[in-house]
Amino acid sequence: MTHFQSEILNPVTGWILLLILSIAWIALGIYWGKKAKDMDGYMLAGRNVGLAFGTATAMATWVTSNTTMLAPQFALQLGIWGMVAYSTAAFGLFLFAPLAKRIKRLMPKGFTSGDFIRLRYGKKVWYIFLIISIFYGFTWLISMGMAGGILMNALSGIPYRLGMTVILSVCMIYTIFGGLYAVIGTDFIQSMIIMIGVVIVGGAVLYSIDLDTVYQDVLKDKPMLLNMLLPASIMAIFNNLLFGIGEVFHSNVWWSRAFAMREGIGKKAYTIAGFMWLPVPIAAGFIALTSSSLGINITSPDMVGPLMAGNILGKVGAIIVFVVLFSSLASSIDSLLAATADLIVEDIFKKIFFPAIQEKQLRNVSVYVIVGLTFLAWLVCMPRIGTLATVLFFAGPMVASTIYPIAMGLYWKNASKEGAFWAMIIGSGAGLIAYFQIGWYTASLISATLSIIVTATFARWKPAEFNWLKLDESRQA
Amino acid sequence: MNFSLPFFNFLITASLLLLTAGVILLLIMLFRDLKTKKLW
Numbered sequence: 001m002t003h004f005q006s007e008i009l010n011p012v013t014g015w016i017l018l019l020i021l022s023i024a025w026i027a028l029g030i031y032w033g034k035k036a037k038d039m040d041g042y043m044l045a046g047r048n049v050g051l052a053f054g055t056a057t058a059m060a061t062w063v064t065s066n067t068t069m070l071a072p073q074f075a076l077q078l079g080i081w082g083m084v085a086y087s088t089a090a091f092g093l094f095l096f097a098p099l100a101k102r103i104k105r106l107m108p109k110g111f112t113s114g115d116f117i118r119l120r121y122g123k124k125v126w127y128i129f130l131i132i133s134i135f136y137g138f139t140w141l142i143s144m145g146m147a148g149g150i151l152m153n154a155l156s157g158i159p160y161r162l163g164m165t166v167i168l169s170v171c172m173i174y175t176i177f178g179g180l181y182a183v184i185g186t187d188f189i190q191s192m193i194i195m196i197g198v199v200i201v202g203g204a205v206l207y208s209i210d211l212d213t214v215y216q217d218v219l220k221d222k223p224m225l226l227n228m229l230l231p232a233s234i235m236a237i238f239n240n241l242l243f244g245i246g247e248v249f250h251s252n253v254w255w256s257r258a259f260a261m262r263e264g265i266g267k268k269a270y271t272i273a274g275f276m277w278l279p280v281p282i283a284a285g286f287i288a289l290t291s292s293s294l295g296i297n298i299t300s301p302d303m304v305g306p307l308m309a310g311n312i313l314g315k316v317g318a319i320i321v322f323v324v325l326f327s328s329l330a331s332s333i334d335s336l337l338a339a340t341a342d343l344i345v346e347d348i349f350k351k352i353f354f355p356a357i358q359e360k361q362l363r364n365v366s367v368y369v370i371v372g373l374t375f376l377a378w379l380v381c382m383p384r385i386g387t388l389a390t391v392l393f394f395a396g397p398m399v400a401s402t403i404y405p406i407a408m409g410l411y412w413k414n415a416s417k418e419g420a421f422w423a424m425i426i427g428s429g430a431g432l433i434a435y436f437q438i439g440w441y442t443a444s445l446i447s448a449t450l451s452i453i454v455t456a457t458f459a460r461w462k463p464a465e466f467n468w469l470k471l472d473e474s475r476q477a
Numbered sequence: 478m479n480f481s482l483p484f485f486n487f488l489i490t491a492s493l494l495l496l497t498a499g500v501i502l503l504l505i506m507l508f509r510d511l512k513t514k515k516l517w
Binding site for chain 2 (some may be wrong): 050
C-alpha cells in the first residue's frame, strides 16, 4: 500500500466536491445527449463541431492527471529540462493539426482511425492496428481509473476503491447518455477549469515567493536541476516527443474529433489546443522547484504539486487542486470510453461480424460496450497494483511504430501495405526489446526510427499506387 | 552550463501568460460561435 505525505482536504469536503462535480457532469451529459438523434450524432457529435468546442476538447483530453501530477515530479527530478520534456507532448497536437484537415477531406464520412487503416492498407494491417490501438486505449483507461482512485484517496482520504468506482461510473453514465456530444460539451467546461485552476495556483505561488530566490535556492541545493546538459532529461525529451506523437497519430480519440469537427476547423483547433496545452506542464511543474525555498520536505515526489498548492493556498488551494484533477481525469476517461467503444463497435462488431446491423441496434451495442469496458477497467483497477500503470509505457513503442504508416499513408500514394505491416511488427518488437534491455527512454525512439526506415524502404522498393478516392466509403456506396 | 535566471523567469511567466491568454481566447471563440450559431 502506498503511503502519501498528507491529505490536504478532509474526507467530508472531498465527498461534497465529488458529489457536486458528479451531478454536474451527469446532468450536462444527459442534457447535451438529447441532441444525439442518430449514430453520426452519438459517435461524432453531428460532424459539425465549431472552433471553441473543437479546441477545448483537444486541449482538455490531452491534459490527463499525469500532466498535472507528473510534471511537478519531472521538475523535481529532472529540473527545467524535465518540465520542457513534458511540454513536448504538445507537438502531438501541433503535428496532428494538418493531418486532421486531410483526414476530414479524404474521409468526410469516416468514423474511426481503424476505417483509415482498413481502407488504406487492407485487413492484415488493420487487425494489428486494432490490437495496438485497443490495447493502448484500455491501458490508458486503466491508468486513469487507478490515478483517479489514488488521487481522491491521497487528496481527501476517500477510500481508493470508492473514489475509483465513482469517477469511472460518472464518466460511464454521461458518455452513455450523451455520446460525443456529452464528451465534447463537458470537455469545454473541464478545459476552462483546468486552465483557470493552474493559473490561480501558479499565480499564487509567484505572489508568495520571489522567482529569484527560488532560482538561487535551487542553484545552491540541487544545481543539476538547472543544468542544460543533464543527459537523462535530454533523452526524456525525444522519448516523450515521439510517444506523444504516436499516441495522438494513431488513437481514435483524436481521429474521432477530426471527423467530428466542421470542415475547415480541425487544423486550427488542434494548433490552438497545442498552444494552450504547451504551458500546462511548465506552469504546473515549476511549483515543485519552490519546495526547497519554502522549506517543505518532499517524501512523495508524485504528490509534490498538490502538496505545494495546499501549503501555499491553504484549503482554497486544496479545493482548486481537487477540482482541477477531477476535471483532467474525467476529460480523458470520457474520451477514452467513447473512442475505444467506437473502435470496438464500428470496426470489430459492425465491419467484421455484422455488416448489415441497423443503426438503432448499433447504438444499443455501443451502450453495452461502454458498460463492458468500464466494468473491465474497474475490475483491473480494484487490486490497486500501482505498477500496473506502467503497462501504459509498454504501449509507447507500439504506438510509436504506427506514426509513419499513418503519416505517410495519408500523404504518399506509394506507401504500401507490406511496408505498414512490417513497420508495425519490427518497430513494436524492437521497441519492446529496447524497453527491457536498454531503458524506457529509448523504446519509442527505436520503434519510430525503425518504423520510418521500413515504411520508406517499402515505399521505394515495392511502391503502391493508392487511389485516394478509395478512402471515401460514402462515394463508393 | 546552467539555465540562466532570466530564462527561468521567462519560462514560468510566459507559461502563465499563455494559459491566461488561452482562457480569454477560448471565451472569445465561444461567444463568436454562439453568436454565429456555429457551436456544433
